[in-house]
Amino acid sequence: QRLRKHKLPPGPSKLPFIGNLFNAPKSFEWLTYQAWSREYNSDIVHFQILGTNFVVVNSAEAADELFDRRSKNFSDRPESQMAQLTGWSRAFGVMHYGDDWRTNRRLFHQYFRASVVPAYHESSAIAVQDLLRRICDTPDLWMQHIRFMAGSNVLRVAYGMELVSAEDHRLDIIEKAMKVFSMITTAGAFLGAVAFPSCYSSITDFTTVDSFPILKHVPAWFPGGQFKRDAAKWKLIVDEMYMLMYSEAKESFDSGNYKASITTEILSKIGQLKGESERKALEYNAVSITGTAFSAASDTITLSLLNCVLAMLLYPHVQTAAQKALDGAIGSERLPEIADKDALPYITAVMYECLRWRPALPLSLPHRSIADDEYKGFHIPARSIVLGNVWAILHDPERYPDPETFAPERFLDADGALRADVPAPLSAFGFGRRICPGRYFAYDVVWVAIASLLATFDAVKPVDEKGNVVEPSGEYMPGPGSFSFPVPFQAEFRRRGQVQIPV
Numbered sequence: 274q275r276l277r278k279h280k281l282p283p284g285p286s287k288l289p290f291i292g293n294l295f296n297a298p299k300s301f302e303w304l305t306y307q308a309w310s311r312e313y314n315s316d317i318v319h320f321q322i323l324g325t326n327f328v329v330v331n332s333a334e335a336a337d338e339l340f341d342r343r344s345k346n347f348s349d350r351p352e353s354q355m356a357q358l359t360g361w362s363r364a365f366g367v368m369h370y371g372d373d374w375r376t377n378r379r380l381f382h383q384y385f386r387a388s389v390v391p392a393y394h395e396s397s398a399i400a401v402q403d404l405l406r407r408i409c410d411t412p413d414l415w416m417q418h419i420r421f422m423a424g425s426n427v428l429r430v431a432y433g434m435e436l437v438s439a440e441d442h443r444l445d446i447i448e449k450a451m452k453v454f455s456m457i458t459t460a461g462a463f464l465g466a467v468a469f470p471s472c473y474s475s476i477t478d479f480t481t482v483d484s485f486p487i488l489k490h491v492p493a494w495f496p497g498g499q500f501k502r503d504a505a506k507w508k509l510i511v512d513e514m515y516m517l518m519y520s521e522a523k524e525s526f527d528s529g530n531y532k533a534s535i536t537t538e539i540l541s542k543i544g545q546l547k548g549e550s551e552r553k554a555l556e557y558n559a560v561s562i563t564g565t566a567f568s569a570a571s572d573t574i575t576l577s578l579l580n581c582v583l584a585m586l587l588y589p590h591v592q593t594a595a596q597k598a599l600d601g602a603i604g605s606e607r608l609p610e611i612a613d614k615d616a617l618p619y620i621t622a623v624m625y626e627c628l629r630w631r632p633a634l635p636l637s638l639p640h641r642s643i644a645d646d647e648y649k650g651f652h653i654p655a656r657s658i659v660l661g662n663v664w665a666i667l668h669d670p671e672r673y674p675d676p677e678t679f680a681p682e683r684f685l686d687a688d689g690a691l692r693a694d695v696p697a698p699l700s701a702f703g704f705g706r707r708i709c710p711g712r713y714f715a716y717d718v719v720w721v722a723i724a725s726l727l728a729t730f731d732a733v734k735p736v737d738e739k740g741n742v743v744e745p746s747g748e749y750m751p752g753p754g755s756f757s758f759p760v761p762f763q764a765e766f767r768r769r770g771q772v773q774i775p776v
């Protein structure tokens with residue numbers, strides 16, 4: 274009744290009680306939300322499922338107003354029973370906007386703020402050189418090598434540990450744990466999935482348990498308790514991801530034979546604390562932020578680089594232009610370093626375009642409003658799930674003409690310098706107070722990896738045994754999931770130039 278008095282943002286018509294259960298998108302939701310925004314001529318749109326209100330923010334203007342200027346009201350996260358059941362609730366990325374989140378985020382910021390991340394340049398250089406060597410040795414496994422690079426770099430930074438082989442158990446854990454994370458943070462798809470139980474099997478149960486939290490009390494053996502059985506299995510993986518590396522790093526620290534890392538730095542701080550409760554609290558936060566960094570960095574960086582390779586296959590002239598810029602700025606005999614960034618705006622533009630063209634998280638992570646609010650005369654009810662449509666913002670033709678085309682030049686002026694009037698794709702990192710705190714580290718790693726791959730190799734479409742060029746489909750995996758992964762594709766890496774890869 275209360276909602277009826279207020280004018281909600283426009284959106285598809287709703288059925289009583291179930292709302293848009295049957296017409297909410299289940300895959301590539303960002304495209305449907307963008308289409309709704311155009312159809313209803315409104316930059317915010319509304320839909321509702323089982324009583325939960327969803328508001329999708331489709332323009333940079335609305336995102337600035339709601340997530341930035343009104344950040345106090347739009348920085349919460351939705352309630353997630355599944356995060357609790359799977360052990361993901363200790364990641365501050367899913368925590369409610371409150372003291373626990375604030376403490377974790379502050380601690381995280383100490384180790385990943387812009388002025389600190391240069392301390393990780395050496396680690397990133399080692400990881401990228403290793404990537405290049407691995408591609409030379411086993412080029413067909415290039416996708417696996419990229420994942421290995423992203424994981425090994427952050428493992429070293431967070432825990433001071435080294436990954437040796439792609440079979441390392443820790444990489445497997447992280448991949449599985451992130452799949453769970455991706456599913457439990459897909460608010461829209463979860464709710465929509467109720468309508469298609471056969472496709473979504475246990476995800477269907479997630480949906481219901483998040484909409485009706487009382488169901489979390491259903492015993493695991495009871496019919497419909499499949500989500501509990503799944504969650505219990507996944508919790509083992511997520512717990513292991515958080516605890517295994519931390520415990521190993523702590524053991525080395527205690528033995529005095531360790532490599533400096535974020536964990537060991539916090540452990541020395543813990544050692545200086547007097548009170549047992551303070552020590553316990555900091556240790557809890559240390560486990561949380563190191564595990565969160567490890568997991569958050571891996572898939573996002575991997576994805577950004579996979580998208581880059583895809584772009585190089587589909588737009589070979591961009592690759593040629595980038596290599597010309599590299600050769601002109603640093604020659605063709607040494608690998609680029611992060612310190613070369615200012616001299617290589619074209620590479621920065623390629624990185625921006627990768628983040629814009631195929632954002633890793635096209636709907637960011639869901640936010641939630643705390644109190645009733647109003648935007649352009651539309652009512653946004655308290656506790657609405659508010660989705661920032663990163664895809665729509667980064668494919669807005671007014672800001673990025675011909676948005677489907679991969680064109681790094683859009684970020685450059687006639688002299689090849691970065692333009693101040695074309696916004697960098699910051700929305701790829703989310704919004705407001707929840708904006709990705711790992712972005713400075715991510716920019717460095719992605720930049721140096723792109724520059725080094727382009728300096729060392731030509732990425733080309735392979736040719737099969739019959740002489741036919743193998744075209745990448747350019748398609749993306751259907752949901753549900755917050756992360757958008759390309760359908761696996763083949764690429765051939767051919768050595769170029771005289772770049773020496775340090776051994």
Ligand code: HEM
Binds near residue numbers: 381700701702719
């Ligand atoms: C290209 C790489 C990356 C992309 C595209 C990316 C993107 C994002 C996005 C879209 C969000 C959600 C923001 C929101 O809720 O509005 C996020 C959150 C987060 N990211 Fe990243 N990220 C990247 C790399 C990293 C790295 C390397 C780390 C860690 C070192 C990291 C740590 C986090 C954390 C901890 C959060 C949760 C923040 C919070 O809820 O307060 N990310 N990221």
